[in-house]
Amino acid sequence: MKKLYLVDVSSMFFRAFYAIRPLTSPAGVPVNAVYGFLSMISKLMKDEKPEYLVFCYDRKEPSFRHEMYDQYKAHRSEMPEDLGVQIPYIKRLADVMGVPSLEVPTFEADDIIGTLTKYGRRQGMDVVIVSGDKDFAQLIEPGVVLYDTMKDIKYDSEGAFNKWGVRPDQFIDFLAILGDSVDNVPGVKGVGEKGAIKLLEQFKHLEDIYENIDKVESKSVKEKLLASKDNALISKKLVIISTDIPIDENLETYKLRPWKTEELRALLRELNFKNFEKNLLGLEGEDKLKADGTNWYSETANPSPQKVQVAAAPANVSDPLTASIAEITEYTAQEYPEVKMSTRELTEVLAENQPLWGFQDERGVFLGTDKEVISVSDSENLGILTDTFNVRWSGFDLKEFWHKIGAKTPVAAWDSMLGAYILKAGDATDFAKMYNKFMGEELREMPTPSQLYNSHLHFAKTIQKLLKEVHGDKVYNTLELPLANVLLAMENWGIRIDTDLLKKESEDLAKEISELETAIHKEAGESFNVGSPKQLGVVLFEKMGLPAGKKTKTGYSTDEEVMLGLEHPIAKLILSWRELSKLKSTYVDAIPALISPKDQRVHTSFNQALTTTGRLSSTHPNLQNIPVRTERGQRVRKAFIAAPRMKLMSVDYSQIELRILAHISEDPNMMKAFAEDLDIHAATAAEVYGIDLKAVTSEHRRAAKAVNFGIAYGQGAFGLAENLGISRSEAKDIIDRYFTRFKNVRDYIEGTIKLAHEQGYVETLFGRRRYIDELKSKNMALKKFGERAAINAPIQGTASDIVKKAMIDVAAKVPVRMLLQVHDELIFEDTEANLQKYSAELVKIMESVVALKVPLKVNYAIGDNWDEAH
Incomplete structure (x- = not known):
C-alpha cells in the first residue's frame, strides 16, 4: 500500500536546533538546525524510502485561531536569531531534493498535515506524520501513525494510549483540559495530566464532563472545572486540527521528484556538510575502491570497470549463511550512465522481450539495461508500456515494483527477494538487510542509481549461485517465481465489502x-x-x-x-x-x-517472503487472523461479499497437514483412515481408546483431535493437559497410547529431530529447506523450540507448497477470478453458472497437485459472501 509522509518542519527544525551543538558554515552562518534536520530527513529517506513526502510549513501571519482567541500564542517569544537565518536553507534543501512543500495562508502546518492526512486516507494510502508534537495524536486512526524520528518511535492507536493514557479520539479533549502554555491555550487551571486522564476515563469527552459535573468525585477538581468552563471550551476549539482546508487534490503534487544532483552538491558544499555530500552523492573524483579489494563499487574519475572479489559458500556446506569462505568468484562492477526518459521516449528504444532490471528509491523509478540506468519521469504509465513489449523483468520484490508502475501482465525473469527467501526463510523484504545478511557488508547509504544497480546485480549473482548449491532453484522456478504473477492479479482484483454490515x-x-x-x-x-x-x-x-x-x-x-x-x-x-x-x-x-x-x-497485500514456514501471510487486512470458529468471526466473513450478479466460491483442502503426516510417516493406521475417507479424529480416537468407531464420543474425538493437531507441532503432555483441561499424567497416558497405535509417527518425529541436528535443516516434499539455528543453541528452551520447528516444518511447509502449486495451476488452467488465499483455502468470484461449470475441474486440479500415498481431498461451497461459501 502506498504511504504519504507528512513532515512537520517547525517541530523537527526547533528540536534539531536545540539538540545539535552550534555549527557555522564557511561564511559564518549558523547551520546546526539545518544539519540536524537533514540528518533526520536523510535517515527517513533511507529507512522508509518514501514515494510521497511533503514538507508542511507554518506562516508568519496570524492564523484563523487568532480570530477565535486574540491571546492565542500571545506569549510566544521571538524565534532565536540563529534559528531564523537557517529557515531559507531548509526550503532550498526541499527544492534540490525534490521534496514537495506546502504552506497555506491563515492556516498552520498542523492544519495542512490534518487535511493531507484525511486526503491520503481517502486515496487509500497509509499516512505517516513525522513530528515530535503530541498534538498530532488526535489524527491517529487505523492507517495513520505518528513518527517521532528523534526517538525512532511510531505511535499507532495502542502506542498513543500507552504513551499518553488516552485514546486518539479523546486527545482533543485531553489537550483542551491541559491547555498549552507555549501557545497560550488556557485549558483548565490546576488540572494536570493525571487529572485529565482520570476525568476522560470516566466521562469520555469534555462535553460529557460538564453535562455530568455533579458526578465528578473530587470537590476541588469540580470547582476548577466550573471556574475554567469557558476557557476549556475555547481551548477545545483552538486545539482541534483542521482537516478540510483548501489543498491541491492531485496526488502527483505530493510525489517526490528526482534530486537536482549538482545543485544539491553545491548547497552541501556551501554549508560545508562533507559527510552528507559523501554519503548522499559520493565525493567527486575520489576513488572509493578499498585497499583490500572487497568493495564492489567504483566512483573513480575514469569510470573503468573494477574487478573485485565476491565470497561464495562451498557446495558441500549445509548452510550458505554460516559457511566459511572456501572459494572466490569474480564480479565486475561497471559505471552505468544515468539517462532520463519519459515513457513516450522509451517506446522508441524498447524491444520485444527486452530484459530490464526494475528498481526504485526515494528519487524515483529506474530501469537497468546492459549499458545504462534509465530514470523514468512518468513511472505511473510505465506498466502499460512494458506489458505491451513483454519486457522480461528482473529485480528485488518484483510484485511490489509492478504495483508501483501499474503493470498488469508482466513477465518475471528473476526476483532476488524470492531467491534470498528460499535460502533462508523469514522476513526477506528489505533489500538493504538482505544485502548485509548475504554479502557481509552494508549497502552504501543513499547510493547513486549506478551504484544501486550494481549492488542489485552483485547480490543477484551471489543468490543465484547459492540457490544452485543448495538445490533451491527447483522451488524457486516451479513455485515462488510463477506465484508472484498470480498474487499480483489477486491483489489487483480485490474483494467487495459490505460496509453497512460492518457499521x-x-x-x-x-x-x-x-x-x-x-x-x-x-x-x-x-x-x-x-x-x-x-x-x-x-x-x-x-x-x-x-x-x-x-x-x-x-x-x-x-x-x-x-x-x-x-x-x-x-x-x-x-x-x-x-x-x-x-x-x-x-x-x-x-x-x-x-x-x-x-x-x-479492498485489495489485501500477500506477503510472499515473510514467514519462516513458507506460508503466505497478508496485510491490509490480515486475512489469516480473522477468527474462524467464533460467531463474531463469521460475521466479519459475511462482510466479504460478491460483486453484483456474482457469487463467491470457497475451495478448501481437508486435513491437509495430517494427510501429509500420513504420507511422510507411512503410518498404516493413519493411511487406512484416509484411504477409507473416515473422520480422522474419530478414527484416531477409536485407535487410541481401543474402541469401535461407532462408540467414539464427542469427548473421545475432542481429545484425539487435540493430539492430532498437537503432534505436528511437537506438543507434549504439558501442552495437551493445558489444552484439554486434564491432568498431566492423563495427557501422558493418551500420548503414549497414541504412539503405540501410530508407531510410524513416533519414528518420524524421532528421525526428523536426529536428521535436523545432523544437517541443520529439514526439507519439504518439494525440496524447500528450513534452516533451524535454534538447534545449535545452548539454551535448552530454544533448542526444544528448534526441535518442535523441525517436526512441523516439513509438514506445514509441504502444505504451503501444495497450496502455492494449486494456485499456479488453477490460475493457468481455469478462467475464474481467484481473489483470496487464507491458510488452505482459496476464494474465487464469478457468475454462479461459471463457478458451477468449472468447480469439478478446480477440485480435480487441486486434488492432483501432488501424488501422496493418501488422497488429497478438497471441499467447496458457493454463496453470496465468504461465510456462506466457507
Whole structure:
C-alpha cells in the first residue's frame, strides 16, 4: 500500500536546533538546525524510502485561531536569531531534493498535515506524520501513525494510549483540559495530566464532563472545572486540527521528484556538510575502491570497470549463511550512465522481450539495461508500456515494483527477494538487510542509481549461485517465481465489502464492549482503564489481592496466560473485552478504511517472503487472523461479499497437514483412515481408546483431535493437559497410547529431530529447506523450540507448497477470478453458472497437485459472501 509522509518542519527544525551543538558554515552562518534536520530527513529517506513526502510549513501571519482567541500564542517569544537565518536553507534543501512543500495562508502546518492526512486516507494510502508534537495524536486512526524520528518511535492507536493514557479520539479533549502554555491555550487551571486522564476515563469527552459535573468525585477538581468552563471550551476549539482546508487534490503534487544532483552538491558544499555530500552523492573524483579489494563499487574519475572479489559458500556446506569462505568468484562492477526518459521516449528504444532490471528509491523509478540506468519521469504509465513489449523483468520484490508502475501482465525473469527467501526463510523484504545478511557488508547509504544497480546485480549473482548449491532453484522456478504473477492479479482484483454490515457490527461491538467494561468495573469495585496493562495490574494484584504471575519491566504481566490462570470472574470478562476490542479495531473498524475509492474493493497485500514456514501471510487486512470458529468471526466473513450478479466460491483442502503426516510417516493406521475417507479424529480416537468407531464420543474425538493437531507441532503432555483441561499424567497416558497405535509417527518425529541436528535443516516434499539455528543453541528452551520447528516444518511447509502449486495451476488452467488465499483455502468470484461449470475441474486440479500415498481431498461451497461459501 502506498504511504504519504507528512513532515512537520517547525517541530523537527526547533528540536534539531536545540539538540545539535552550534555549527557555522564557511561564511559564518549558523547551520546546526539545518544539519540536524537533514540528518533526520536523510535517515527517513533511507529507512522508509518514501514515494510521497511533503514538507508542511507554518506562516508568519496570524492564523484563523487568532480570530477565535486574540491571546492565542500571545506569549510566544521571538524565534532565536540563529534559528531564523537557517529557515531559507531548509526550503532550498526541499527544492534540490525534490521534496514537495506546502504552506497555506491563515492556516498552520498542523492544519495542512490534518487535511493531507484525511486526503491520503481517502486515496487509500497509509499516512505517516513525522513530528515530535503530541498534538498530532488526535489524527491517529487505523492507517495513520505518528513518527517521532528523534526517538525512532511510531505511535499507532495502542502506542498513543500507552504513551499518553488516552485514546486518539479523546486527545482533543485531553489537550483542551491541559491547555498549552507555549501557545497560550488556557485549558483548565490546576488540572494536570493525571487529572485529565482520570476525568476522560470516566466521562469520555469534555462535553460529557460538564453535562455530568455533579458526578465528578473530587470537590476541588469540580470547582476548577466550573471556574475554567469557558476557557476549556475555547481551548477545545483552538486545539482541534483542521482537516478540510483548501489543498491541491492531485496526488502527483505530493510525489517526490528526482534530486537536482549538482545543485544539491553545491548547497552541501556551501554549508560545508562533507559527510552528507559523501554519503548522499559520493565525493567527486575520489576513488572509493578499498585497499583490500572487497568493495564492489567504483566512483573513480575514469569510470573503468573494477574487478573485485565476491565470497561464495562451498557446495558441500549445509548452510550458505554460516559457511566459511572456501572459494572466490569474480564480479565486475561497471559505471552505468544515468539517462532520463519519459515513457513516450522509451517506446522508441524498447524491444520485444527486452530484459530490464526494475528498481526504485526515494528519487524515483529506474530501469537497468546492459549499458545504462534509465530514470523514468512518468513511472505511473510505465506498466502499460512494458506489458505491451513483454519486457522480461528482473529485480528485488518484483510484485511490489509492478504495483508501483501499474503493470498488469508482466513477465518475471528473476526476483532476488524470492531467491534470498528460499535460502533462508523469514522476513526477506528489505533489500538493504538482505544485502548485509548475504554479502557481509552494508549497502552504501543513499547510493547513486549506478551504484544501486550494481549492488542489485552483485547480490543477484551471489543468490543465484547459492540457490544452485543448495538445490533451491527447483522451488524457486516451479513455485515462488510463477506465484508472484498470480498474487499480483489477486491483489489487483480485490474483494467487495459490505460496509453497512460492518457499521452495524461496530455499533453492536461497541455496546457489548461497554457492557463488559461496566461488568469489569463492578467486579473490581472501581472504574479504571481496562486497556491499560499497568492500571489493570494494580487493580488485580494490589487492590483485589489476586495472585500475581510474572512481572515485566513496566509492572505486572496481564497477558492471556496470566488471565487464564486467575480463578476469578473478572479474568474471563477481561479476556472477552480484549477479544472484542481487537476484533473491532483490527477488522470491523479498520477494513472500511481500506476500501479503494477507485473500485470500492479492498485489495489485501500477500506477503510472499515473510514467514519462516513458507506460508503466505497478508496485510491490509490480515486475512489469516480473522477468527474462524467464533460467531463474531463469521460475521466479519459475511462482510466479504460478491460483486453484483456474482457469487463467491470457497475451495478448501481437508486435513491437509495430517494427510501429509500420513504420507511422510507411512503410518498404516493413519493411511487406512484416509484411504477409507473416515473422520480422522474419530478414527484416531477409536485407535487410541481401543474402541469401535461407532462408540467414539464427542469427548473421545475432542481429545484425539487435540493430539492430532498437537503432534505436528511437537506438543507434549504439558501442552495437551493445558489444552484439554486434564491432568498431566492423563495427557501422558493418551500420548503414549497414541504412539503405540501410530508407531510410524513416533519414528518420524524421532528421525526428523536426529536428521535436523545432523544437517541443520529439514526439507519439504518439494525440496524447500528450513534452516533451524535454534538447534545449535545452548539454551535448552530454544533448542526444544528448534526441535518442535523441525517436526512441523516439513509438514506445514509441504502444505504451503501444495497450496502455492494449486494456485499456479488453477490460475493457468481455469478462467475464474481467484481473489483470496487464507491458510488452505482459496476464494474465487464469478457468475454462479461459471463457478458451477468449472468447480469439478478446480477440485480435480487441486486434488492432483501432488501424488501422496493418501488422497488429497478438497471441499467447496458457493454463496453470496465468504461465510456462506466457507
